[in-house]
Amino acid sequence: MAAILTTLTGKVLIQVEGMDPVEVGTIEIPIHADVSTLRTSGADTAIPAEDVPPFRPPPTLHRHKPVQHRDGKAPWCNACGLDANYETSVSRLAGKEE
Known part of the structure; x- marks a missing residue:
């Protein structure tokens, strides 16, 4: 059984070189997960901070x-x-x- 864990919401912007970005809309992306595979305790699944790569937004x-x-x-x-x-x-x- 799949469940929606969260929904990512953001703005869609277009920018032409030399001009300010223009908002053209918004987007919502639901994040799904199979509930049967989720663990009841997340204490043993934590990822050490040094193993998490730094955030890099897409260059586009x-x-x-x-x-x-x-x-x-x-x-x-x-x-x-x-x-x-x-x-x-x-x-x-x-x-x-x-």
């Missing part, structure tokens, strides 16, 4: 191009706000007293 979502800005942060992408490793960047000026 947008042209990921981190550039240096005047905000004291590492270079970040104007389209998604993430750095070259697809992580949020922290300002080098944060916490400094003026």
Whole structure:
């Protein structure tokens, strides 16, 4: 017997080089699983953090191009706000007293 575990919901964007992304719709993807194969306890199935690969979104979502800005942060992408490793960047000026 299959059950829906969760539903992924997201925006569908189109971006032409040199222009801002335009939202063209939304998408919902149900995630199914065979309930008979699910374990009642997940304690023994945990994956160690060092074995989980870093998140890398598909390159087709947008042209990921981190550039240096005047905000004291590492270079970040104007389209998604993430750095070259697809992580949020922290300002080098944060916490400094003026």
